[in-house]
Amino acid sequence: MEKKKVLIVGGGNAGLSVAAQLLRKNKSLDVQVIEPSDKHYYQPAWTLVGAGIFDIRKTVRNEADVIPAGVKWIRDAITEFEPEHNRVKGKSGESYTYDVMVVAPGIQLDWQKVKGLRENLGKNQVSSNYSFDHATYTWDMIKNFTGGVAVFTNPSTPIKCGGAPHKIMYLACDYWRKKGILDKCEVHYISGGSVLFGVKEYLATLQKVVEKNNIHLHLGANAVEVDGINHILYYEEKSADGQPVRKDIHFDILHAVPPQSAPDFIKNSPLADPKNPHGYVEVDKFTLQHTRYANIFSLGDSSNAPCSKTGAAIRKQAPVVVENIISFFNQQKLEKEYHGYSACPIPTQYGKLMLAEFDYSNKPTMTFPFDQAKPRWTMWMLKKYILPWLYWNKILKGTA
Ligand SMILES: Cc1cc2nc3c(=O)[nH]c(=O)nc-3n(C[C@H](O)[C@H](O)[C@H](O)COP(=O)(O)OP(=O)(O)OC[C@H]3O[C@@H](n4cnc5c(N)ncnc54)[C@H](O)[C@@H]3O)c2cc1C
Known part of the structure; x- marks a missing residue:
């Protein structure tokens, strides 16, 4: 039987999280990531770089070294979507087809x-x-x-x-x-x-x-x-x-x-939400499935899910997209839902940080059993040491 092909546009935080988690769930899938850059960045640490306490060189790795095992990397940049034909076109002139596509090319500055x-x-x-x-x-x-x-x-x-x-x-x-x-x-x-x-x-x-x-x-x-x-x-x-x-x-x-806005090739495509002035990919905000093309999903900074755009949000979105893709292939109802979780770790001074967590309702959704509105040294340590480690060693490998 031919393998089902999942094509992921963008090999950043969202794209690689989904790629790694998908293969962990179902090894028989053919997972391909289209990504033009040979570098992968851990952007959340750039605030600490600007504050003189993080080495910029530790925020970048070769894309080849972070592509999850078993995932095929296609070095190209998508320029056009043809969702009616399950096909996309790349800058190279090549076309790529898919059974399911995940759109995650980030945001445009x-x-x-x-x-x-x-x-x-x-x-x-x-x-x-x-x-x-x-x-x-x-x-x-x-x-x-x-x-x-x-x-x-x-x-x-x-x-x-x-x-x-x-x-x-x-x-x-x-x-x-x-x-x-x-x-x-x-x-x-x-x-x-x-x-x-x-x-x-x-x-x-x-x-x-x-x-x-x-x-x-x-x-x-x-x-x-x-x-x-x-x-x-x-x-x-x-x-x-x-x-x-x-x-x-x-x-x-x-x-x-x-x-910032959606990348131009998203804005000018049939995938964009016509009502969104910034041109993000139109998805159901709970299932993250495209509202008009059932075999397309989107997450991360490029989707129109009305959440705060962060890597923390992606941590909750990726498992939803993965489960729903599997349900889609099994012709089952999509049951996994994302409820807008996002987190913003805000340092209020050197050595103290407020970990603001919230969801679509803009209500605090605190992970820890203490008042997270109070800046703490432990949360500072989380931001400075634990989260970067978690990103490179767990999130990109699909285990966190
Ligand atoms: C200064 C700063 C501080 C931040 N602080 C935090 C924080 O403290 N906590 C937090 O959770 N988040 C933080 N973030 C946000 C976080 O980095 C982003 O939300 C996250 O990286 C988004 O992931 P993504 O996969 O959607 O996009 P990205 O990680 O940006 O990846 C998008 C990928 O798509 C690729 N791409 C672009 N165009 C194409 C194309 N045409 N075809 C194919 N691929 C393409 C790009 O090359 C890129 O690799 C911060 C960001 C910045 C800049």
Whole structure:
């Protein structure tokens, strides 16, 4: 009998988690991953790289070394979907067919939507932990800062790891306090979001951190342009009658996070959710099956499941996708459900971290038998040592 073929688009956190777990459940499947990059990144540690406490080289491995045993890696980039024919096209000109497809090519960083941002990254005191190439420059800026205006931005679009734009700000403030210069620093958070954090139990903790560090919050304010030479950030706020008002702020250092959306080849495909302004893959938010193409599933940053986009979310999504694919092949009802679990480990200072866990209802879903809204040293150790180990040794191998 011919093997059933599962084609996975994207060999990142989500794609490899599903590939490894699928083969553990059913060795008779033909599992293939299409991934253009020869490098695989552990992105959650980039915040720690920017804070000077994690070696950037430990956040990257060769893709060939992390592809799960038994999985075939096709080095190509998908450019087009033909779901009516169970076929996709690659940049190489090749076409690939499948019985079931899993779509997991991550999220696109739209640097160009903030004029001048990409051009200034890594120079003129402008950085971003969202770039492997520049996270170390963030640390250079923080370490060498002697006082002045420090600006941190967060876009209005959904992003991967909603906490990352402010995590680095709390660590920077703590570093400057310990260096004895915090009273010479004027710290601004310019965020397109309407709140600092969406879950009120965790928000209360962060508000105290903001107060303690005397951070100036600008909510509903969207960065639009960086003038690196003159150290000016332009941003837009809405006036009382809803009109955009352009403002500017001088910075001595700037940590910027770009707007994000589904990769263009997803946005422009029949798989995209036509109602989603960011073009994510349209799935049932519980089964993660495509709402129009029954043999397509999607998870991770590229799906329109209305959860917070994190690796932690993928840990709960991957087993759901795997079980439901197996049920699909067995022509059974898809019974496994994902309920929006996500986690955001937010360091509030060096050595202390609040592990915010929540679900679709934005209610805390705490794993540990203590109040996780309280920042703790144990949770810091989890983020710094245990989670990276778990990622490389268990999650990518399909055993956690
Ligand atoms: C600074 C930062 C801090 C973060 N902190 C945390 C944290 O503390 N906790 C947490 O849980 N998460 C965190 N995250 C988020 C986490 O890294 C992502 O949610 C996770 O990596 C998403 O996995 P994914 O597989 O959907 O996408 P990715 O891991 O980005 O993988 C997508 C893959 O698809 C490939 N691809 C792209 N285009 C194509 C194509 N055309 N064809 C085929 N393949 C393609 C890419 O090369 C890539 O390998 C953080 C992210 C950042 C940037």
